Amino acid sequence: MKGGRMKPLSVEAVVWALEDLYAGPEDPVLESDKRWCLDRGSELASNYRGRVASLTAGELLEAVRSLEALQEKAQKLLSYAFLFFSTRTRDPRASALWQSLQEFYSTLHRDTLFFELEWAQMDEDRAAEILSHPGASGYRHYLESLRRFKPHLLSEAEERLLAEREPVGASAWSTLFDKVSGHIRYGDRQRTQPEVLADLYRPDRGVRKQAALDLTGGLEEVLHVLTHVLNTILADKSISDRQRRYPHWLASRNLKNEADDNVVEALVEAVTSRYDIVRRYYRLKRRLLGYETLYDYDRYAPVPGQPETTLDWEEAKDTVLAAYGSFSREMADIAGLFFQGGWIHAPVLPGKRGGAFAHPTVPSAHPYVLLNFTGTHRDAMTLAHELGHGVHQYLARSQGLFNAQTPLTTAETASVFGEMLVFQYLLSRIREPKERLALLCSKLEDSFATIFRQVSMNRFEDAVHRERREKGELSSDRFSDLWMETQEAVFGDSVQLLEHYRIWWCYIPHFVHSPGYVYAYAFGELLVLALYQRYRETGEAFVPLYLDLLGAGGKDRPDRLLRSFDIDLTDPDFWRQGLAVLEELLEEAERQGEAHESGG
Numbered sequence: 001m002k003g004g005r006m007k008p009l010s011v012e013a014v015v016w017a018l019e020d021l022y023a024g025p026e027d028p029v030l031e032s033d034k035r036w037c038l039d040r041g042s043e044l045a046s047n048y049r050g051r052v053a054s055l056t057a058g059e060l061l062e063a064v065r066s067l068e069a070l071q072e073k074a075q076k077l078l079s080y081a082f083l084f085f086s087t088r089t090r091d092p093r094a095s096a097l098w099q100s101l102q103e104f105y106s107t108l109h110r111d112t113l114f115f116e117l118e119w120a121q122m123d124e125d126r127a128a129e130i131l132s133h134p135g136a137s138g139y140r141h142y143l144e145s146l147r148r149f150k151p152h153l154l155s156e157a158e159e160r161l162l163a164e165r166e167p168v169g170a171s172a173w174s175t176l177f178d179k180v181s182g183h184i185r186y187g188d189r190q191r192t193q194p195e196v197l198a199d200l201y202r203p204d205r206g207v208r209k210q211a212a213l214d215l216t217g218g219l220e221e222v223l224h225v226l227t228h229v230l231n232t233i234l235a236d237k238s239i240s241d242r243q244r245r246y247p248h249w250l251a252s253r254n255l256k257n258e259a260d261d262n263v264v265e266a267l268v269e270a271v272t273s274r275y276d277i278v279r280r281y282y283r284l285k286r287r288l289l290g291y292e293t294l295y296d297y298d299r300y301a302p303v304p305g306q307p308e309t310t311l312d313w314e315e316a317k318d319t320v321l322a323a324y325g326s327f328s329r330e331m332a333d334i335a336g337l338f339f340q341g342g343w344i345h346a347p348v349l350p351g352k353r354g355g356a357f358a359h360p361t362v363p364s365a366h367p368y369v370l371l372n373f374t375g376t377h378r379d380a381m382t383l384a385h386e387l388g389h390g391v392h393q394y395l396a397r398s399q400g401l402f403n404a405q406t407p408l409t410t411a412e413t414a415s416v417f418g419e420m421l422v423f424q425y426l427l428s429r430i431r432e433p434k435e436r437l438a439l440l441c442s443k444l445e446d447s448f449a450t451i452f453r454q455v456s457m458n459r460f461e462d463a464v465h466r467e468r469r470e471k472g473e474l475s476s477d478r479f480s481d482l483w484m485e486t487q488e489a490v491f492g493d494s495v496q497l498l499e500h501y502r503i504w505w506c507y508i509p510h511f512v513h514s515p516g517y518v519y520a521y522a523f524g525e526l527l528v529l530a531l532y533q534r535y536r537e538t539g540e541a542f543v544p545l546y547l548d549l550l551g552a553g554g555k556d557r558p559d560r561l562l563r564s565f566d567i568d569l570t571d572p573d574f575w576r577q578g579l580a581v582l583e584e585l586l587e588e589a590e591r592q593g594e595a596h597e598s599g600g
Contacts, residue, residue: 011313011373015087017342021080021365025097030077034104037074041111044070052118053126057133060119064139064402067115070108072362072401078105079361083368089182090351098175102167110163117159119143120150141556142402148255152244170236177229177512180222182351187214193354193507194372201300201376212297216500219507226506227476233512234468249465253516257407258557263569264519270575271455271522275490277579278452281444281586282494284593288441294494296501300378303441304596305434310375313346320384323425324391324418328543334394335387338369343390346373355509356382358389358415363397363404381419381446388418396553403555408517410558412524413531414550419446420532437592440585447525447582452490454521459486461511461518479505526578527567533581534565 022030048055048063055063081101085094119127127147131140153159186196187210196218199211219226237249246252254264286294288303311319317339325332338344343366345352356371367390373379392414396404423443430436463482468474474482480502487497510517535542545564552561559569568574 306438
């Protein structure tokens with residue numbers, strides 16, 4: 001095969017050690033921990049239900065500590081079941097365990113949600129008195145955050161009913177999506193989705209075109225199922241938002257992200273107003289590739305000078321750790337734990353969930369990373385991205401469960417920063433102009449995928465959520481029409497999107513698993529561009545501030561945590577500044593592209 005694609009990846013043995021959580025699905029500790037959680041949940045209800053408003057500050061904080069200890073063990077159980085299922089979606093035993101643990105967690109949530117409801121409904125003056133207590137400092141932001149949802153909470157009876165039905169609601173459809181996606185085989189060679197998607201980055205145009213056709217062919221076989229799943233997710237969210245009195249489909253996500261509506265609107269407006277950056281780049285790429293027309297399957301084609309060989313696992317690992325180490329020895333050492341401790345699952349396997357993620361589990365354990373490593377240079381960037389999440393999650397463990405979890409907007413900070421470190425590390429070592437241009441193009445494409453593609457998907461979500469609420473169920477064709485409208489708005493005439501591309505909305509997991517999530521990627525990328533600019537200006541003094549930001553987890557609002565970097569998220573010009581940094585990279589690529597075209 002061309003480009004050294006047969007090079008062994010040495011990734012088969014890179015599987016995670018879930019024994020750090022439980023010895024296996026039959027581990028008796030699983031059952032004993034479940035019983036402990038249910039018993040402790042009943043005890044909490046017996047001790048505090050109906051009394052939260054009358055508790056002293058000390059008593060309320062003791063209740064919070066007990067609830068956190070309970071959630072720690074319960075989420076450890078849930079994390080194990082999810083991770084076990086993620087690599088074996090075809091395994092009935094794994095599916096049954098994941099479903100049973102979701103049902104267990106639903107029961108526990110039903111029996112303990114009284115605390116959140118009673119605390120949220122507490123009189124403002126009384127709540128302020130408790131929050132001002134010296135002992136409340138460790139839980140102040142957590143308790144303040146619960147009260148943000150006060151206007152959207154239902155009665156306890158209604159909340160209990162919703163909690164009990166949760167495992168057969170949206171989460172069940174989400175699991176079905178994973179199962180169906182995990183069963184699809186693509187093309188004559190019956191390959192997995194990650195293997196087919198990897199071919200879209202190959203230098204051979206025929207290989208890329210066939211990959212696009214294979215992807216569409218596989219998706220078409222289950223399109224009716226995936227259409228029904230997304231329709232149901234949209235309807236479920238519509239009902240929930242109406243019951244909870246959210247003013248629009250994205251309001252609940254913004255509230256969870258601690259992002260004001262006007263901040264998100266400014267972000268989206270800033271990005272959509274600069275789609276011209278994308279079009280300029282792809283016109284440059286068309287010329288560099290020597291094509292008359294750039295088709296959708298050409299978007300990720302390597303430009304001349306980009307290495308065509310695959311990376312094996314050790315090469316990808318060494319590159320990422322070296323890049324991290326050039327910034328911070330502590331950051332590289334923490335990332336190294338993921339390789340040493342069996343915290344990563346990397347090979348492509350039948351039935352394994354596609355894509356990549358980092359899962360924090362719980363503070364008493366450690367994060368895990370899932371990849372589908374196919375040896376592309378982009379996979380090295382994905383490794384850097386997910387390890388950034390992992391380092392962030394590892395550092396935030398010190399905050400405890402309730403303060404370790406970050407909103408999605410700042411959750412992408414370390415991941416995108418990790419990618420930037422690898423990019424700058426590689427760029428500093430390249431002297432050959434063609435290779436430098438190729439790396440610039442690769443970085444621009446990654447940034448486009450993180451900023452412009454994600455915002456275009458936000459526009460697709462906005463369209464389908466609104467239409468589902470106004471007109472009812474959408475057909476596959478209608479989903480495809482809206483998908484093409486929002487995608488063509490990005491590319492204009494710089495890329496021709498063909499008929500097979502129409503249904504590629506149906507394999508995007510975020511639309512099903514986390515409605516409204518996608519803008520957080522653009523938020524994180526543009527925030528990182530600002531942070532990296534601060535790093536370039538201040539040098540080593542930036543490093544401890546940055547690690548402190550990661551270690552803070554979610555102990556405060558994002559805008560407050562970022563004050564030490566002189567960043568104002570409410571300023572629309574802030575987002576434009578990030579896009580200006582991206583445009584600088586494009587201008588450098590255009591200059592080098594002109595030199596390349598002229599033979600310089």
